[in-house]
Amino acid sequence: xxxxxxxIVAPITGVGASPVAVIRLSGPHAWEIAxxxxxxxxxxxxxxxxxxxxxxxxxxxxxxFENGRSYTGELSAELSIHGSRASxxxxxxxxxxxGARLAEPGEFxxxxxxxxxxxxxEAEGVRDTIDAETEAQLRMANIIxxxxxxxxxxxxxxxxxxxxxxxxxxxxxxEEVGEVDTLDLSTRLSAAIRSLEDLLATAxxxxxxxxxxxxAIVGPPNAGKSSLLNRLLGSERSIVTDIAGTTRDYVExxxxxxxxxxxxxxxAGIRETDDLVETLGVQKSIxxxxxxxxxxxxxxxxxxxxxxxxxxSVPIIRITNKIDLGTDHSDTIGISCLTGEGFDILIKTAKDxxxxxxxxxxxxxxxxxxxxxxxxxGIAKEVLIYNRPPDLAAVGLRSAIQSLGRITGQTADADMxxxxxxxxxxxx
Numbered sequence: 204x205x206x207x208x209x210x211i212v213a214p215i216t217g218v219g220a221s222p223v224a225v226i227r228l229s230g231p232h233a234w235e236i237a238x239x240x241x242x243x244x245x246x247x248x249x250x251x252x253x254x255x256x257x258x259x260x261x262x263x264x265x266x267x268f269e270n271g272r273s274y275t276g277e278l279s280a281e282l283s284i285h286g287s288r289a290s291x292x293x294x295x296x297x298x299x300x301x302g303a304r305l306a307e308p309g310e311f312x313x314x315x316x317x318x319x320x321x322x323x324x325e326a327e328g329v330r331d332t333i334d335a336e337t338e339a340q341l342r343m344a345n346i347i348x349x350x351x352x353x354x355x356x357x358x359x360x361x362x363x364x365x366x367x368x369x370x371x372x373x374x375x376x377x378e379e380v381g382e383v384d385t386l387d388l389s390t391r392l393s394a395a396i397r398s399l400e401d402l403l404a405t406a407x408x409x410x411x412x413x414x415x416x417x418x419a420i421v422g423p424p425n426a427g428k429s430s431l432l433n434r435l436l437g438s439e440r441s442i443v444t445d446i447a448g449t450t451r452d453y454v455e456x457x458x459x460x461x462x463x464x465x466x467x468x469x470x471a472g473i474r475e476t477d478d479l480v481e482t483l484g485v486q487k488s489i490x491x492x493x494x495x496x497x498x499x500x501x502x503x504x505x506x507x508x509x510x511x512x513x514x515x516s517v518p519i520i521r522i523t524n525k526i527d528l529g530t531d532h533s534d535t536i537g538i539s540c541l542t543g544e545g546f547d548i549l550i551k552t553a554k555d556x557x558x559x560x561x562x563x564x565x566x567x568x569x570x571x572x573x574x575x576x577x578x579x580x581g582i583a584k585e586v587l588i589y590n591r592p593p594d595l596a597a598v599g600l601r602s603a604i605q606s607l608g609r610i611t612g613q614t615a616d617a618d619m620x621x622x623x624x625x626x627x628x629x630x631x
Contacts, residue, residue: 207317210236212298213306214291215630221286223263226294227630228280228303229311234267236301237280240294241265259293261285275311276318309627313620316612323612323623324352327566330627331413338462339557343412346563353611355402355563359395360607363580366391367600370593385587388596392584396577402565403573408557409564411496415457415464416556419495421488426501427524430540432456432469435550453491460550463557468495493517497556499549501538503530520552568623569610576603 210230216223228236238244241255249267256262263284273279284290299305312329315321321329328348335341346352366388373383411417420428436456454469470488492498493516501522523532527539536552538545565573583599586592608614 207314210303211306211310212236212295212303213311213630214295215281215311216286220288224284224286224291226282226284226291226298227274227306227311228282228298229273229275229277229306229314230303231278232302233278233280236298236303237265237267237282239301240282240297257282257284257294257297259290259297261290261294274320275314276320277314306629308629309624309631312627312631313624316620316624322350322353323615323620324356324566324569324610325350326612326623327568328352329631333628333631334413337459337464340412340462340464342462343409343564351563352565355561356607356611359398360604360611362391362395363600363604363607366395367597367604370597370600374594374597383587383593385590385593389584389587392580392587396580396584399573399577399580401561403570403577405559405561405564406567406570407496408559409566412464412557412564415466416497416553417466417468417495418497418499418553419468419470419488419492420499420501421470421492422501422522426503427540428469428501429454431499431501431524431538432467434540434543434546435467453487460553463554465553497553499552518556520549522549572606572610576606579603579606 208231210228210232212226212228214224215227216225234246238246240257240259243255244265244267245251245253246267249269250272252264252266254262255265261284263282265283266281268274268279268281270277282294284294295305312321312326316323316326325348328344328346331344332341332348335344369388370383420431422428432454435458453471456467456469458465458467468491470491495517498517498519499522500519501524503524521535523530523535523537524540526532526537526544527542530537536545536548538549579599579602583596583603586596586599605614609619612620
């Protein structure tokens with residue numbers, strides 16, 4: 204990013220023609236530039252919508268924001284105008300002529316971070332909010348953007364700082380404060396480790412919530428895999444015939460299960476075959492199942508299939524199709540692709556994979572930092588338990604605090620911060 208002393212401008216609404224567009228100015232000269240866009244701007248009324256006619260010929264609303272009261276935390280102005288490409292382009296050019304420059308991707312949010320309005324986890328929540336396509340994705344993004352993860356990590360960090368302070372006090376002022384209570388501090392470290400392990404366990408939930416739960420539909424030929432996919436999609440996406448081996452390659456489609464994003468993968472029927480192309484399809488089906496988040500194993504009987512060995516690596520839901528014909532489906536989920544019977548239970552098996560007791564999920568970027576913190580705290584705990592010099596435990600505690608700080612941004616370096624905001628769009 205360039206100088207924070209620049210005044211930047213960009214549309215903060217979507218690209219393309221729309222009924223209304225909003226343009227944001229932010230920086231030390233935002234109000235001055237806004238005044239140059241109309242003749243009757245009242246700078247004495249911040250956070251008050253003023254109806255104006257701008258020098259570009261368009262009319263609309265202007266809202267001024269003081270330092271500390273805007274999205275970025277600095278002087279800002281937001282202009283609502285008609286959303287044609289010509290109107291937006293004309294106003295942007297007018298702002299640039301008055302001294303603003305076009306904002307870089309994520310620069311508004313980065314300034315909010317640099318000005319202490321948000322931390323890095325909340326900035327990532329902003330990005331997730333923009334990217335949200337389903338209700339569950341939006342709900343999780345709102346939780347992170349509202350600071351729940353930030354508060355959780357700060358609470359953990361404050362606890363570790365307290366433990367570190369007790370150790371350092373016992374080392375530097377042993378005569379005044381006495382020896383450190385190793386039992387109490389090791390107990391507190393155990394609680395911190397458990398809390399971090401619970402947080403780390405949300406990594407998979409976070410990934411499948413952001414990318415979609417990958418469900419591989421597998422089974423022998425003509426078991427109803429393609430019919431199941433088509434019924435869930437509400438369209439004839441996969442070819443369905445009575446001829447075994449119709450599906451030679453996989454078909455992948457995204458669906459929304461009551462707000463939860465799911466990627467359904469219809470695979471080739473698994474069987475022994477001399478057909479080279481079909482054999483390749485079978486091999487691909489097995490690979491897709493092994494790398495899925497969940498496998499729906501569908502058959503026309505309730506007998507075990509040859510895929511049972513996947514049970515140790517991937518959750519498998521066994522399904523019996525055609526229960527409308529009276530098929531025995533004991534010990535399996537019985538469905539009918541013809542009538543839709545049992546589909547509600549089947550969909551629930553996918554939604555259950557999103558279960559998250561903490562109510563929030565970490566990003567992929569957070570995983571190595573939390574793993575390192577857990578490792579360092581484990582070492583510090585061993586130091587205290589085995590009565591080794593307590594200042595050795597302080598080393599691990601400082602490292603763990605640094606790791607958590609890299610997640611929130613308190614100890615993150617410039618390169619890490621730049622990488623996070625690089626993926627943002629212009630205007631955010």
